[in-house]
Amino acid sequence: MDIALARHWVQAIAVAMDEHQDRLTQLDSAIGDADHGANMHRGFNAVLATQVSYRPDSVSQLLVKVGSTLISSVGGASGPLYGTAFRAAGKALPGTDPDAAELLAALRAGLDAVRELGAAAPGDKTMVDAFLPALDAFEEELRAGGDLAAAAARAARAAEDGARATVPLQARKGRASYLGPRSIGHQDPGATSTALVFGALATAAAAR
Amino acid sequence: MDIALARHWVQAIAVAMDEHQDRLTQLDSAIGDADHGANMHRGFNAVLATQVSYRPDSVSQLLVKVGSTLISSVGGASGPLYGTAFRAAGKALPGTDPDAAELLAALRAGLDAVRELGAAAPGDKTMVDAFLPALDAFEEELRAGGDLAAAAARAARAAEDGARATVPLQARKGRASYLGPRSIGHQDPGATSTALVFGALATAAAAR
Amino acid sequence: MKKFLNTPESVLGDALAGLAAAHPRLDVDVAARVVRRAGAVRAGKVALVSGGGSGHEPLHGGFVGTGMLDAACPGEIFTSPVPDQMLAAATAVDQGAGVVLIVKNYTGDVLNFRMAAELVADEGIEVRTVLVDDDVAVTDSTWTAGRRGTGATVFVEKIAGALAEQGAGLDEVAAAGRRVNELSRSFAVALTACTTPAAGKPGFDLPEDEMEVGVGIHGEPGRRREKLGTARRIVAEALAAILAEPVLAGTDQALVMVNGLGGTPLIELYVLFNEVSTQLAAQGVTIARSLVGNYVTSLDMAGASITVCRADEQLLALWDAPVDTPALRWGG
């Protein structure tokens, strides 16, 4: 991944958050507080705005900056969580253009940071339930000899499956947990936006 | 009319206000503030309560007492207006049992007092639009040789017709006047309750 | 009907008992339906009594206290109180200097207070009546019961109350109240109807994209229906109606209230107030003092009213004078 691809990824996320803003809000309306669409939209708009004049030296720097911007502009639970994910991933990258395996390792670092910050385990009905299977699928595809584009495409599918698989779960973290068993039957908004993040990576990688 | 008949009349009004409370409230909801049913119900309940231990010397005294009770218990526009009507009518009666013509004259005094207090002219879409035609019909029937029961029956029908005839009118008095032309198309609640008052008189007189 | 109540009939009594429990500085006679100041009042102070139908809380009971009302008479919901209540209130609070009755201009209130004024005078107490009629939505008074009394009531009660507290005489207090009313105009918009406990359902149906313009505070529909507009447009329309009144021509500073009708959250009232402030400034009117909140409500109606009172230094000084009531409290 080079800086151009990283930029493209981030732009594709912003496009996806714009397109799916209402859907994310409606999902959050059912078991949360109806702001997830606006939060992600505001955050990635801010990211786009800072990217205009920002000339990073590395993908690492770029992702750290994305994370910081999210923390400064999103708020809510998703701001610090996504912000930390991007910052941790960026910090885990080398200063040079990372290959697919280095990107995977960095994304693992991002997931670890999210889990440390939010203390969510898989199955708690959070973004972790899309993030983790996405990385596992990414890794499997690389092991099977796939390139970044193939790995990203498989990760995106796995993230979507993971998001959908949150429907029958009872939430144990975040706002949805207040609903107890009534959180069952609804898809987690954060897992859904995580699927969009991986979908955007697949789009950007495929365009190469 | 003797004291027993007057009592019966007042009881019949209370019964009618109980039966029609919701209807009066819904009429007042459309062009007023949705309290006319409760107001009339509360007022005549209070009247019933005071009547229990009240031993008036005359119909005159009884009607004055009804009016005072209404003033003390109803509030709103209808309290002082109905209260004044009964007080003025009572005061206009002789100390002896009035005949039908004396009752008519007293009711005229009641109407005059309402008009003086409220300054409503016929056609302003108020209780006057049921009260006035009721008395005119009462008078005609007496002229034609009818007795109290016949006169009261005709007055009741005329009051109902008068109430219905308020539908196409634009209100110029009371709360409904604030609506301007939007008051057109609704029946006036006060005219409707006045029709109930005359209906009760007819019921009581017929029971003799 | 979705309300916190025990029975529709018991709402007022229960609420008054709650008012009493919440405010030890009020003396609430739940049976007689009179709310008065609990503490001692200076002998010779002109007494202020107001009242009206309930459902407009905190009006009037929430304005009883030092520097404002001496007593309030709450009627049934949207129903003027009866003369007996007013008489009881007036005789209880008269300090020998007479009583000013502050009456919102509705047929029921006017008639009942008129009867009460006679009864009070019969007791040898001097009475003056101040009629509040500030609502510009009701225009042609020969075809109506005249302009309604709405938001300006708070201004009248505060300013007349301050003057009475300072020792002014009966006529002076009444004149000040009348002057505040003359200098004040209001306009209200509703986004939903309200539901009275007695009716059990909303007074009218309003489509999702429409509003009632020129409503009062009794749940009645307004003068007309319009497509729901932006806060900016709604405020422009309200201010146009208010500032068109000759008495407000040339206003340079004003006392302004943006008042919620009961079902509108404070954040929206601040959005409206921002528009009012910006648009008045553009017309050369400075907001010298303001209130933003629920002061004169219409049960659970979503909506808001705007009241503008042309102010001078004397009026502002009285506005700033100490007040200590459940709903307004400052100075002292």
Added chain:
Amino acid sequence: MKKFLNTPESVLGDALAGLAAAHPRLDVDVAARVVRRAGAVRAGKVALVSGGGSGHEPLHGGFVGTGMLDAACPGEIFTSPVPDQMLAAATAVDQGAGVVLIVKNYTGDVLNFRMAAELVADEGIEVRTVLVDDDVAVTDSTWTAGRRGTGATVFVEKIAGALAEQGAGLDEVAAAGRRVNELSRSFAVALTACTTPAAGKPGFDLPEDEMEVGVGIHGEPGRRREKLGTARRIVAEALAAILAEPVLAGTDQALVMVNGLGGTPLIELYVLFNEVSTQLAAQGVTIARSLVGNYVTSLDMAGASITVCRADEQLLALWDAPVDTPALRWGG
């Protein structure tokens, strides 16, 4: 969606501009989203900063002023503010004695304030965090994000604020805030859902004869749905849940708030307060002080919350200490 607004995106900015226009004693930085006291503050006073999503007005901006908060950070609607705001607020109001952050227990608020606390500490300012988590509707904290912070926030801000105003040190102020939180429990019921400007429609549908029991202040559904009950039954259920908390066992006097969620009229809150007062008395609990009104809202939600704080004389003295903010004002 029936709201007074210009665009859904501009609600917060417009409302903050309105807050600034309405309250000259607040210093509102609309761009940075920080609300602070305008006047000079005693050097060496411990500073109190709170904040959270908007839509809960008057919380928190309405509690900025003498005797309460030094600054508030309003987030977007129902969205925790960002660390930058909190840092800006804390550095602006620190008087050299450190800053207490008052944080309602929601994942977003906790994470953002935690990051802010680090940033503030990096600036060499001492920080303490007081977490508010009073809502008994959320029971099993190992299966949830823990109890939510709701009505007790007002008590914490008032009492810690009074102590700071009196010159107490950083740890003492933070300890007092934590103690108030520990002694406070809340329970809320909703009759309707609220509508966020972003969603444009109510968060859930609730049949005409049902209520949501155990709701929070973010429009989420509650723990369960029940048939709409009388005020008496609703209060009995809420008080049972509250008084079952071990920490409230043996309470003899309490500070009590009956709080409207935004769409419920004051008259209904008084009906509820009457029940609270009667039922607490029957259980030997005296209401020493109380608040009845809209203090911690959930946009236009019709509903109410009840908060009970076990009180002693020291706590009541701090409660009675002067406060001068847009939404709470007494003493002085």
